[in-house]
Amino acid sequence: MRRIAVTAAVLVAACALPAAAPAARHGIEVKRERVTFGPHASTVTVVTMPRPGGNRVLAPAIPGGVVSEGTATVSAVSKQLSRHGTAVAINADLFAYATGQPSGLLIVDGEVYNQPQGERPSLQIDTNGTLHTSTPRARGSLVLRGGHTLPFQVNVTTPDDGVVFYDRGWGPSAPSGAQHAIVGRLTSGRIDARGQTWRVAGEMRVVRTRAGRLPIPPDASPDELFQGAGGAAAQLGRLHRGQDVGVRYELGPLARNLQAAIGGGPVLIRDGKIVFSVRAASKAFTSGQLRPPDARTAVAQLRDGRILFYAADRGDGSTGLTIEEVARDLHRRGAVTAMAFDSGGSTSVALNGRLLNQPADGVERPVGNQLVYFVGDRGHGQPVARVTVGSRQPGARVPTLAYTTVRPARIGVSLRDPRGRLWTLPARRVPAGVHQVRIPDDVAVSSGRWRIVVTAVGMGAAVAETFRVTSAPAAPVRTPTNTPAGGSEPDAPTPAAAADASDSDGAPAWVVVAVGVAVALAAAATVVLARRTRRVRR
Numbered sequence: 086m087r088r089i090a091v092t093a094a095v096l097v098a099a100c101a102l103p104a105a106a107p108a109a110r111h112g113i114e115v116k117r118e119r120v121t122f123g124p125h126a127s128t129v130t131v132v133t134m135p136r137p138g139g140n141r142v143l144a145p146a147i148p149g150g151v152v153s154e155g156t157a158t159v160s161a162v163s164k165q166l167s168r169h170g171t172a173v174a175i176n177a178d179l180f181a182y183a184t185g186q187p188s189g190l191l192i193v194d195g196e197v198y199n200q201p202q203g204e205r206p207s208l209q210i211d212t213n214g215t216l217h218t219s220t221p222r223a224r225g226s227l228v229l230r231g232g233h234t235l236p237f238q239v240n241v242t243t244p245d246d247g248v249v250f251y252d253r254g255w256g257p258s259a260p261s262g263a264q265h266a267i268v269g270r271l272t273s274g275r276i277d278a279r280g281q282t283w284r285v286a287g288e289m290r291v292v293r294t295r296a297g298r299l300p301i302p303p304d305a306s307p308d309e310l311f312q313g314a315g316g317a318a319a320q321l322g323r324l325h326r327g328q329d330v331g332v333r334y335e336l337g338p339l340a341r342n343l344q345a346a347i348g349g350g351p352v353l354i355r356d357g358k359i360v361f362s363v364r365a366a367s368k369a370f371t372s373g374q375l376r377p378p379d380a381r382t383a384v385a386q387l388r389d390g391r392i393l394f395y396a397a398d399r400g401d402g403s404t405g406l407t408i409e410e411v412a413r414d415l416h417r418r419g420a421v422t423a424m425a426f427d428s429g430g431s432t433s434v435a436l437n438g439r440l441l442n443q444p445a446d447g448v449e450r451p452v453g454n455q456l457v458y459f460v461g462d463r464g465h466g467q468p469v470a471r472v473t474v475g476s477r478q479p480g481a482r483v484p485t486l487a488y489t490t491v492r493p494a495r496i497g498v499s500l501r502d503p504r505g506r507l508w509t510l511p512a513r514r515v516p517a518g519v520h521q522v523r524i525p526d527d528v529a530v531s532s533g534r535w536r537i538v539v540t541a542v543g544m545g546a547a548v549a550e551t552f553r554v555t556s557a558p559a560a561p562v563r564t565p566t567n568t569p570a571g572g573s574e575p576d577a578p579t580p581a582a583a584a585d586a587s588d589s590d591g592a593p594a595w596v597v598v599a600v601g602v603a604v605a606l607a608a609a610a611t612v613v614l615a616r617r618t619r620r621v622r623r
Contacts, residue, residue, distance in 0.1 A: 111135070111171050111460040115441060120397070122410040125378045127403040129395065129414070130434055130442040132173050132458075136390030137214030140170075140461040140492065142517065143392060144210065145177065145193055145347040147454050148185060150516075152199050152240055153256035156185045156451035163457070164438025165519070169470050169491045170461040175394045175434040176382055178348040179427045180453025186242070187454050189348015190221055193516075197223075197336065198254040199348075200239045204369035206350040208384065208424045208456075209340040216386040216422045217340035218352045225250065227311065228331030235320050237311060239334075246315025251301050259301055259312055265321040266312035268293040268302065269330060282337030291328045294321075347456060351375070353383060353412035354423035361412045378405035380432035380445040384456060385415045385423035392458060393420065396434040396442040403443070427452065459517065461491040468494035468517075468541045472550040482530045484552050486522040488539040490515055495542040498522055503533025503554075512542050530554060 112135040120129045137143040148157040159174040166172030179188040190207040191199040200223040201207060209217040226234040227248070237248040240255040243262040251259045259266075274287025292308060293299065302308040313321050324330065339346065351366035353359065363375050380399035386392055395415060399405030406414070408425055415423045430446040440449055468490045475485030490496065497512035508528050522537070524530070531554070538549045 125404045127397040127406050129397045132394040134392045134458050142459045144345045146457045151256040152186045153184045156453050158449045158451050159433045159455050160435040160438050160440045162455050163435040166459050167437035173436050173458045174455045176431045176452045177426045177454045177456045185453035190346050192346040197239050205348050206352050207346045207348045209346040210344050211340050212342040218424050219338050223336045225334040248313035248317045251310045263298045263312035264314045264318035266299040267291050268308045270308050285334040287332045291324050349424050349426040352424050354420050357421040359412045359416050378407050379428050381406050381411045381428045382426040382432045383411050385420035387419045388421050394434050396432050398443045399445040468492050469539050469548045472539050472548050474552040489519050490517050492517050497540045497542050499538045501536045
């Protein structure tokens, strides 16, 4: 999967303050105000937006569509979205600088991309566009013979002694550090994602085991990867092919009817009252994060449902604010729910690619995740905006093919070759954004005129384009692969209807989604613990 690295120098040539607030559109208002608390004074950017709903989406964004694929600036994310609507983006959870991995809970499209850590709270968005906060905890375990349990986490860096479940939400490959890995195929399962605690229970059969790492199974595969290190790896190593293992996972408390969630903190306001205190927050945050005045980021909701994105400057005449002062300012503005996000040099908010605040570092810092408010311009319900045909890259079999969706939808892709044969790729649910079409290896590419049709499944909406292939390369020959001891034959490549793609301006692919309700499993008659098949219809 091709990714494009982005640096602040490329995306932000200058970060001067805007001369005037952008004109309001879709009910979005931007204000730059001076806020003073005793010796502390800061210029504050406040973006006010109508309650999410319909074509108004409030959801997390992650560069590359996975938690380990690096960083991007909020201006790049909002610019990419602005081609299909109006987008406001703000930096969100703390993250690992090396990988971009968020520090807390991340649920995108009802799927757990990153599980909560310690006492860090999360911001949650329900189906009515209402914000909630809680401090959820996750507990996963493999149930072995004799009732013994082996705890596991979801999509985190492999610990020195522990087991982690990895899917494509982590990235294209599992991290290093594993001493043993298994692949299991779920044969049964059940899920309850309706209440404040999500519960998953299932049984899987071990189909592959190996010392060291194994590949993360393809999106549509029913197979799941667990890898470990330390004493936990030794327990994994004692499992063998054909052995049945129980899988249990619990996550909560969460808001009911949850669509999306992202970590951050501390919580500032709940039920219209300031709940922040340094003493309580010090369980999860350092004194350096809580006490001194700094550039600050927060999100809030007013009683009438409107959303506030809040960014306080530090530098160029601004001292910055303490978190307590941010809580008091948002309470004064009428917030009933509010939570702080990553601060300091990360603080940034942008509208349609235009940076609205003054970054503390002088230039905008790429961050590992964002919260995005997006208003789609296409009001007639068609989620597919267009299909684009690019140039043919060196070594590629066909020109670059991509399609754009303005909101989440289940998308099917079909290709008709010059001989009239129809190739249908499996339908899958995708977020709003730009998605590259990956042609499976078993599709024979011949020279001539091709036609691609992208369909919104169940909506009767489709967009088509034609393209030509000249001097088509020979179809690839699939050669046998040696099977490691104790393993199984590798899966044949699974066709993928779409994958996140990078825009031509160098902005990395991103994900913005807020639908679905599952932490793991569901497909046809057999429920499987697979990231791409875990949606459960209410």
